[in-house]
Amino acid sequence: MENEIKNICKLAKEASLKFSSVSTDVKNELLKNIKKHVANNTQKILEANKKDLAIAKSNNRDAAFMDRLMLNEDRVLQMCKGVDAVISLEDPVGKIVSSYDLKNGLHVDRVRSPLGVIGIIFEARPNVSLDAAILCIKSGNGVVLRGSRESINSVEAIVDAIKLALVESNIDPALVSVINSLDRKATIEMLKQDKYIDIVIPRGGEGLKKVVLENATMPVLASAGGNxxxxxxxxxxxxxxxxxxxxxxxxxxxxxxxxxxxxxxxxxxxxxxxxxxxxxxxxxxxxxxxxxxxxxxxxxxxxxxxxxxxxxxxxxxxxxxxxxxxxxxxxxxxxxxxxxxxxxxxxxxxxxxxxxxxxxxxxxxxxxxxxTDGFELGLGAEMGISTQKLHVRGPIGIEELTSVKYVINGNGQVR
CATH class of the missing domain: 3.40.309.10 (Aldehyde Dehydrogenase; Chain A, domain 2)
Known part of the structure; x- marks a missing residue:
């Protein structure tokens, strides 16, 4: 298991480095293909979701949990509309945040760039897999997904549809990867992959947040519960x-x-x-x-x-x-x-x-x-709601999935 998870994360990192510089047009075309394949595979996704619901029911999960887990045609349609919303958003990558000139003649630009590979660990809601993938793609990132045991079939079906779109668009399918082991230790192993995963976002209750904060070797962007x-x-x-x-x-x-x-x-x-x-x-x-x-x-x-x-x-x-x-x-x-x-x-x-x-x-x-929802607040989809203060607070949209690099232009200056 250790080597398998390491390899998944390594391949995602390699794919993200190749993808980080693609144009907005390429990203948007890929997102259109993702929407098409998710829509075309709606019945397959719903059949997988029925399996998850049956398992959750046998485990005596309550009605609120079942509601979060459940997909239907309307919810898949809303997921697809979320793709359209992200397509319509401005691409943050390459955006100059600020510029200034130094006395020595150096020109400094602060430019938005992708974070790299984002790990997403989430509970119950299988739609998170699509939301996470499209936000990472628009912001130039790769993503490694880790859903709950109860949502494993639904997440796998959604990711299968996404990978069909990646292949059709001639993009490395490892850009969107999933760790679908039923072994709970797989989550802990994923959290050790700081060489390949640049930041991890837990999306669930306080219990999940605690596990991630205690075990992650990479930075954590905590998306906590809501009292x-x-x-x-x-x-x-x-x-x-x-x-x-x-x-x-x-x-x-x-x-x-x-x-x-x-x-x-x-x-x-x-x-x-x-x-x-x-x-x-x-x-x-x-x-x-x-x-x-x-x-x-x-x-x-x-x-x-x-x-x-x-x-x-x-x-x-x-x-x-x-x-x-x-x-x-x-x-x-x-x-x-x-x-x-x-x-x-x-x-x-x-x-x-x-x-x-x-x-x-x-x-x-x-x-x-x-x-308090990315779509409702005009951010397209969202990666979660950050309740911490660094480096983002509130809904995590595409701009929040980038960092700023300094690009300095000179003409031979030395120090």
């Missing part, structure tokens, strides 16, 4: 707030940008808290409450402080009471995963304070946290 919060301030438009809260939790309860914690201002809790709980309960969401909130929502399941840190990945929500915006901000900064957090308010000073002081990758004012 997302929304604070209903005293001045909030309540009807608007109900609509936004409903969307943020109910539309897809198990994804990383779904609402996990609803904070209601103490001054209005008596009047509105139960209405919000009833609305969510009627939509099939389990209500979990603090001791203080339980007096207004008797059927809520009372929780202790340690659960404030929890991301449910499913149809549960915490409903808590906070005393004013300062306490709301303190709570969010203490218990959230710094992913996406929101405030509902009509007070401009509260808007400004919340956006300045909440230490999260995405901060929302009167809008659903569900927009």
């Amino acid at each position: 997302c919060h929304m604070y209903i301030a005293k001045s909030a438009d309540i009807d608007m707030s109900k609509k936004v809260v409903y969307n943020a939790k109910v539309s897809r309860p198990g994804v990383c940008n779904a609402l996990e914690t609803l904070l209601i201002d103490k001054s209005i809790a008596k009047d509105i808290l139960k209405d919000f709980c009833d609305m969510l309960k009627d939509a099939g969401i389990e209500i979990r409450v603090s001791k203080e909130a339980k007096q207004y929502c008797p059927y809520g399941i009372e929780i202790e402080e340690e659960e404030y840190y929890k991301e449910y990945h499913g149809p549960q929500i915490k409903v808590l009471i906070v005393d004013g915006i300062d306490n709301a901000i303190y709570h969010i900064n203490k218990y959230s995963t710094n992913h996406s957090d929101a405030i509902m308010t009509t007070d401009k000073k509260e808007m400004e304070k919340f956006s300045r002081e909440v230490d999260s990758a995405a901060v929302y004012i009167n809008a659903s946290t569900r927009f």
Whole structure:
């Protein structure tokens, strides 16, 4: 296994070096071919996904996990639309970020260039394999994919379609590679390949993030889970707030940008808290409450402080009471995963304070946290949501998959 994984990564590195200088036209033509082959192989991909779903069901995976794993014709169509979105994006490679001249006559350009080979380790969602591949291709990178045991058949079928497009476009098929061993040790072995993989991105929960950070010998761009919060301030438009809260939790309860914690201002809790709980309960969401909130929502399941840190990945929500915006901000900064957090308010000073002081990758004012998504924010597809601060924070799009090199032009200068 060790030699096999090493060879996969080595071949990906060799392919990425050849690919790093190809033109935008070549990249876009390849992406068009990928879209064609994924679309043409939709039924094959869906048959593979059925196998994964059957295995996950036999392992008693919950409904939220099954939703993340499941593909259907509409989801494959959306994946293909994501390819179109990436084609339409400006190619970042070769873009001059800044230029300046030195007193000695040297001209300096700071130019965007590919990172090299990007390792992606992800859980459940097989569409990540296509998103990762097309973003890496547009940004001039190679990619080594490592999906979960449950998604292995779906990922393999998607990568097979991508490799058909690579061959048709006369590009080394090792540019997009996959490690599909069922052995969990394969992930640890992949994380040792710093000679060939330039950066690794974990896309999943806190457990996966911890494994990668503890074992990777290459830099890690952590794409963590989302214990997302929304604070209903005293001045909030309540009807608007109900609509936004409903969307943020109910539309897809198990994804990383779904609402996990609803904070209601103490001054209005008596009047509105139960209405919000009833609305969510009627939509099939389990209500979990603090001791203080339980007096207004008797059927809520009372929780202790340690659960404030929890991301449910499913149809549960915490409903808590906070005393004013300062306490709301303190709570969010203490218990959230710094992913996406929101405030509902009509007070401009509260808007400004919340956006300045909440230490999260995405901060929302009167809008659903569900927009923290590369496609929704105009980046095409995304590699994940970075909750760290170096070298990127928030949705990881194609520009974030490049670095800057210095190109210095002179006419014989010496030091």
